[in-house]
Structure formats: structure tokens, C-alpha cells
Amino acid sequence: MTKSVVAIVGRPNVGKSTIFNRMVGERVAIVEDIPGVTRDRLYRLTEWLHREFYLIDTGGIDLGEEPLRVQMREQAEIAIDEADVIIFLVNGRDGVTGADREIADMLRRSNKPVVVGVNKIDHPNMEENVYDFYSLGFGEVFGISGAHGRGLGDMLDAVIHHFPDEESEEYDEDTIRIAVIGRPNVGKSSLVNAVLGEERVIVSDIPGTTRDAVDTMFEFEDQEYVIIDTAGMRKKGKVYESTEKYSVLRALKAMESADVVLVVLNGEEGIREQDKRIAGYAHEAGRAVIIVVNKWDAVEKDHQTMAKFTEKVRQEFQFLTYAPVLFLSAKTKSRLQHLLPTVKQVADNHHLRVPTNVLNDVILDAVVMNPAPTENNKRLRINYATQVAVAPPTIVLFVNDPELLHFSYRRYLENKLREAFHFEGTPIRLIARKKND
Ligand SMILES: Nc1nc2c(ncn2[C@@H]2O[C@H](COP(=O)(O)OP(=O)(O)OP(=O)(O)O)[C@@H](O)[C@H]2O)c(=O)[nH]1
């Protein structure tokens, strides 16, 4: 199920990043370290009372050279667009300011739930400073201190109280959910429209809006799909539309509920830094991934162009070696017919379950052919392997010492598994556990 999003807004210097860091603490959701994927203070997965949610610090969104007042408004708009609940942060030592009222008016018009955090109330004897802020008209006002952690619990209780109820899966288990992600202008919407316009595709539902993306259900060769177009909600002309962090956030949310992620690149422009980031998150999300090189019609090519581009993709996205690369044109629909069959294939691979005996044979062969290197006279020994989950396939290796399974040997084993089984398009998670655990 999709996780809720909470945004912190407020004028500069009220303590947004202090509160953000305090709320996130050490609970930063990193599955693995990926070289080249930078982490910034914009958004983090965090949790309160076992409800996980994304926290956005809108102050961390770089809006370039815009005047402060414009930035503040844009940040509030992002919060309104993206968040399920908004924490409106004010400074308890300043009283209500004109800028606070300006933000309050915008938030009110959005009809989103707003919780007011009156920050810098470092001591109970400052609580009377809080009352002034009831005049903002949001009802709930909490005196807090980012510096000391005071009052945060009560405020968070109020925040999660506004989360939508944990609903069951919206779609059938067998429905394949496709998220289309990529930086602005690569052709995401065009691709979605092209797919939905294909001859043998039957759009089975009027497009309905779920949260912030437009989902469309369709059927192709007796398989049901939902395609999530993250560009569907775009509002042209906003400053933030072009900001990189914003599109990464949107991609992140779309991937939450997807089985297969299409990372769309612009074949005409080549690979940019932002593409790498988005792809990095796709890998981390643990979904099946296909790299779609769009606008291939606009590329001047000879018989080597495709191979060269593929090589570049492999170089730039080393963590995504498992993802098939498709070249196509949403505009002319050339090569588009390969897309859905590939989606179906990688979705199946994502759910592949390998019988334990065959799995162990493959691992044993791999070890015999190339034993793990010794380290301080110790060598990794693998006693037994078993697949514990699908989507993505997750394999536990019972070993003498988990510390001895290093990156290169892990890579080697993963490659052997990929040679033996149909794991194309899906990440594989290998977990080492001590034998007797
Ligand atoms: N006394 C006190 N100071 C605080 C508290 N929270 C933050 N501050 C201070 O307020 C200042 C601004 O804090 P930030 O967290 O950087 O504020 P911000 O809202 O993220 O600021 P921008 O990045 O400019 O938007 C810093 O000097 C903090 O140390 C608090 O609870 N009590």
C-alpha cells in the first residue's frame, strides 16, 4: 500500500530542518549504498507508532534564484500537491507574522489536513506563546522544540491521526502495475498514451485519479495492467516543475505501488545526472525495471548506435545490469510492440520461485568452480541456500560468517544465479545469515 506523505512548510529559519532531522533520527531507509546516488535532506522514509511515511522538508527544495517570498509560496504549493498531511511550522518566539498568514491562507484553500507546530518552545513556561497561533485558524496547535525534542510526540500523534486508513490492495493480485518514471520531458505521458492507444490494448476503465498520479487500467493478451503516469498531474509553468528533487520524489511515490518500473530516457539527449538518480531509486525500490530509451525516431543512427547507447547505459547504471533496455518511439510507435511483452516477462521473473534443491545445486557448483577468497585464514562457507520471498526474489544463504560475504563474491553468486534462472529485469536480494541462527 502507498505510504502517506507528510510535508513540513514554514517561512525561513523557523526550524524546519531541525525538526526534520529530529523526526527522521537515524531511521533512514537505505537498502544498500549505491555509488552515485546522493542523499539530501529533502525526503526520508520514517515511522511513528508503526506507521511508515515519507517526510518532506520543503525548505530543502532548491528553487534557484527566486526571491524568498516566491520560494516560500512555491514550497507551500509543493506541500499542498504532494502531502497527505502538512506540518505548518511557525516560530513561537516571533508571534504570528504576515508571512505566516500568507502561508496559512494558501494551506487553508487546499483543504488538506494541517497541524501547526509552534517551534522553539524550549521550556514549559513558554507555552503561553502558543495561544497566539490559534488565530491561524487550524484548530490543532502544538508547542514543540526541535532543539530539545519537546512536544514532538503529541504533534506526531495528531499527524498520523489524519492518515488515510490502511486500505487493502486496490487492485487484483494478478494485475501488473506499471510505473512510468523519468525526468521532465523524456516523453512519459506520450509513452503512456501510446501504450493505451495500441491496437490490441483494451482500456477497461475510465482513467481515475488516485492521489497524485493518474492510473489507467487496461487489458492486453488476457493480462490486466494498471499504468501509473506520474506526469499526469503536472501543472505547467510552475517554477518547481523543473526542479530535479521534485521529480525524484514523484518517481519514488509512483514506484511504491508498482510491480514494474519503466525508467524512461530521452534517446535524443542521452543520459543525465538526474536519470542516474531516478534509476538508482528504481533499483532500491526492489521492483522489476525496464530501461526505455524513448525518442529513438529523432536519433540519427547507424548499425552501431543502439549497441553504443546500451553500453553507455550499462556503464552509467551499473547497479541495473539486470534491466533490459528497449529502444522505441512513443511518437511514431516504432518498436513499441516489444514493450508489453517485456513488461509481462519481467513481472513474471520478479515473482519467480526457485526450488530449493535446484538453487542449492547452482550455488554449490558456483562455489566449487570459484571458492570465496580467504581472509585472515578464514573462508566463507555456504551451507545451504533457500529462497524466502518473491518480488523481488530474496535468497538467504546460511554461512559460517556473514561478514565474509563481500561485494565481489556476492556479485559472482548473483551472476551465477542469473545464468541459471530467468531473473532478467528483477533485482535479486542475497542475505547472508549465520548458520545456527
Ligand atoms: N531555541 C531554539 N532554536 C531552534 C529550535 N529549532 C531550531 N532552532 C534554531 O533556529 C534556526 C533555524 O533552524 P533551521 O532548522 O535551520 O530552520 P529552517 O526553517 O530549516 O530554515 P531554512 O532552511 O532557512 O528554511 C537555527 O539556528 C536553529 O538552531 C528550537 O526548538 N529552539
Ligand SMILES: Nc1nc2c(ncn2[C@@H]2O[C@H](COP(=O)(O)OP(=O)(O)OP(=O)(O)O)[C@@H](O)[C@H]2O)c(=O)[nH]1
Ligand atoms: N521525437 C519524439 N518526440 C517525442 C517522443 N515522445 C515524446 N516526444 C515529445 O517530447 C515532449 C515531451 O513529451 P511528454 O510526453 O510530455 O514528456 P513527459 O516526460 O511526460 O514530460 P513531463 O510531464 O514534463 O515530465 C513532447 O513535445 C513530445 O511530443 C518520441 O518518441 N519522439
